[in-house]
Each structure stands twice: as C-alpha cells, then as structure tokens.
Amino acid sequence: MYNLIGAGLIVIGGGIGLGQIGGKAMEAIARQPEAAGKIQTAMIIIGALLEGLAFGALILGK
Amino acid sequence: MIGAYLKTAFFALMLTAVTTVQAQDDHLTDHNVHVTDAEDDGKVNTDDEIKSYIEHHLKDVHDFHLFSYTTDSGERAHVGFPLPIIVWTTEGLKVFMSSEFHHDDSGNVLVKKEGVTLAKYHSRIYELDNGVDQITFDEEHHPTNANKVLDFSITKSVFGIMLIGLIILVIFGSLGRQYRKKAIPTGMGRVLEPLVLYVRDEIARPNIGVEKSKKFMPYLLTVFFLIWIANLLGLTPLGFNITGQIAVTACLALFTFFIVQFNGNKDYWKHIFWMPNVPVIMKILLIPIELLGIFTKPFSLMIRLFANITAGHFVMMSLIALMITLKAQFGAVGSTGLSVFLSLFIFFIELLVAFLQAFIFTLLSALFIGMAVAEHDHPEHTGTGEEDVDEVRERFV
Secondary structure, three states, X not given: OHHHHHHHHHHHHHHHHXXXXXXXXXXXXXXXXXXXXXXXXXXXXXXXXXXXXXXXXXXXXX | OHXXXXXXXXXXXXXXXXXHHOOOOOHHHHOOOOOOOOOXXXXXXXXXXXXXXXXXXXXXXXXXXXXXXXXXXXXXXXXXXXXXXXXXXXXXXXXXXXXXXXXXXXXEEEEEEOOEEEEEEOOEEEEEOOOOOOOOEOOOOOEOOEEEOEEOOOOHHHHHHHHHHHHHHHHHHHHHHHHXXXXXXXXXXXXXXXXXXXXXXXXXXXHHOOOOHHHHHHHHHHHHHHHHHHHHHOOOOOOOOOOOOHHHHHHHHHHHHHHHHHHOOHHHHHHHHOOOOOOHHHHHHHHHHHHHHHHHHXXXXXXXXXXXXXXXXXXXXXXXXXXXXXXXXXXXXHHHHHHHHHXXXXXXXXXXXXXXXXXXXXXXXXXXHHHHHOOOOOOOOOOOOHHHHHHHHHHHO
16 A cells, blocks of 8 residues: 555656656757757656666565 | 677576576565466456466566467367476476476476476476475465475576577678678668667767777677567567566676676776865765765666566556456447557557667666766866866966
8 A cells, every 4th residue: 555655656756857857858959959869869868767766666665 | 690699698598597596585476376266156356367467477487378268178278388497406407398387387286307396386496395295385475395496497588588689690690691792781681770870870979989889889789689679579479578577687787787897997986986076075975875876877777677668568468458357347349449449559659668768778878888988087186276267267368
C-alpha cells in the first residue's frame, strides 16, 4: 500500500520534471528553430537522466 | 565482424555467470505463481493466471516455450523446444536438456543424475539434500531441504543473445563484404549504413571527439545494435525479454564502467580526487560525492534500460489481457476491439522506445567515456581570485 503511494509520488515528481524539460525545449525550439537538433539531443539526455532517477526510486521502493 | 560476434558471445558467457550471482532473495518469487486448478469447482481464476503469466514472462526461463493449450483429451500440450541446462553441483558438472523437467516449475519433477537429485522451482534449479525425495518450502517459498546450484544454463535470454550475435554477424558480414567491391551498399546495407553513420556522427563524435572516438566506435556500435535488436526481438511473439533481465543490463553497464575507468586520463582522476579551482575544504568534500558518481552512472544505465523494457512488456501484456478481463463488461467483440486498439497504440510507442533506449544507452556511454578522456585546460590559480578578475579586465580594456 505505502509503496503504491510512493510510486504515485515518484510519478508526480517525474512528471513535473519531464514537463519542465519538454516545455522549455519546445519554447527554445520555437525561439530558434535552426537549433532544434541540438536542443532535442540535450532534452533527451536530461530526460534520460531524470528517468534513471525515477526508475531507480521505483525499483528500490518495490 | 568476427570480433563483434566474439564480443556478443562473450556477453552471453558473462551473462550466465551474472545470473547465478543475482539476488538470492527474489521477491518476485514470493508470490504463488502456480495457478489454482481445483478451486471454485475447477474454474481457473483468470486474474491469477494472467498475473502469473506476466510474471513468468518477465523472468528468464530454462526452455523455449511458445504457448500451451488443452487438447481434446484434456491434457496440457506445450509448444516449444528445450534448451540445455548446465549446472555445477556438489557432484560436478551436469549437462542435460530442460525437457527432462517436463515443463514443471513447481519442484515436483525430480531429475536424478549420478548422485544428485535436481528440481526446478520458479525458474531456479535446486539440488536436493542427500536422501530426500520431496522438496519442501517454508512460508516464504524458500526451499528448506535443497540448495541452489551454480547455473550456467543456456536460458531463453542467453539463447536470444546468441541469436542476436548471429543476426549481427550475418547482416554486418554482408555489409562488410559489399564494401570490398563497391562504395555504395545494396539491400540490407542501405538501412545499416545510415545507422552506423548516425552512431558515429550524432553520438560518438560530438561527445568523445573526432580523433578519440575511433577507439570507442566498435564498442558503441556493438552495444547500440545489441540493445536495439534485443528490444525489437522482445516485441515479436517469440516472447524474448532479453533487455528486461537485470543481469543483462547490469553486464552492459559493467562494460561501460570498466571502459570508462580504464580509459580515464589524468584529468579524469584529478577531477575526482582533487578538483581543481575550488577551495581546499570543497576539494575534500567533493571526493566522496565524485566517488559515488563513478558508481551511480553505470547503476542508472542499468536501471533505466531494465525498468523501461520491463514496464513496456508489462503494459503491453496487461493491455492484451484486457481482452479476457473485460469480457464480462464489454462482450467478446468490444473487449477484443479495445484491447487491440490500445495494444497497437502501445506497440508503436514501444517501437520508438526500443530505438530510444538503445540510443540513450549508447549516448550516455559515449558521454561518460567522453568525460573520462577529455583533456581539460585549467590554469591552476593560486591567488585569491582577484588577480584573475584583473587579468580578464586587462584583456578586454
């Protein structure tokens, strides 16, 4: 039961983080469409690092 | 390309070794995986059956099992083929085919081999104590009169990795032969060449550097195609779950870990043990943090790939199971339609994830390697910091 609540909290945190990353990347691409490739790569790296963190917490909590 | 094949074969060998060392106390096995046949007047509890099916799929198994069905005479028939079981027992090495267990996973079928009695329970092989002819379990489903053996079996995942090695050997072998005759490949090579160039131009070169990346390209390409093909194989009805085994991803992460440590230059170690350009107290405080960072990087690589693929398989199988669980509410056609629609949707996302995870693993490996081999150019400054400001000011005035 408690680990399910924990999983929910992790997903909320991860969701906020991914939303921030995605939103800012969209803004950045809209400002400078010619840099879209570089921004996308950076976005994916940060997204992956965040994902690693969230998944780590999920696995440890299981 | 023989080198690539040897590497994959080496992966396979290492994986079997790691599987044996894997967590002794596996919480997944604590559930009673076996379906209740006799409860509720012979009716099978579908929820339990689906749960056990998914759990069974997510684990590594000792035989290649495609599906099973009930024949007209009421017997359970299994379709698939056995794989070799190689175990190291107290009486030495034992090699036999998994068909001797007759698809039993509950420890009931005993295999007697010169002096030892073996039983398979929850995809683990146990050696029974001397003179015991029935395996017993305590409340947590741990056997009380049997011990685990060192298991080097060719399991389904190992078989899958060998298959990937063969696929890589065939497709890249033909690409390599084509380059001897002409500059532009044909057929399968047309697909592979842009991918190889993509790994080189988008992953290796920007993160490691043009000259230094040459040394690491073979590893990055091998790991990229191994993970990608393994992820794609996991989406076929063959039911592989190779990158969803934590032993596999742990091995891959270990390779990155060792490559980073062995190729780390003076600057890399200096940034860990004596960070330049920070106060001495910070230098000391940063040592444990940086040391921890060495291990968290491969750890997050391992967890990310494992959790992504496991979650993907779990979601897909749950959506397919909707067909059965929602039958009462929506009818056969409605639930099947919903299930097909949702699982098709997830399937396309999983196709993307299969590529993305291979890309991420390779990219982060390249990033870590690049951080270890980068040459920094720090002027070690000894003053209070004001001198630097003056220097900078002079430069601009």
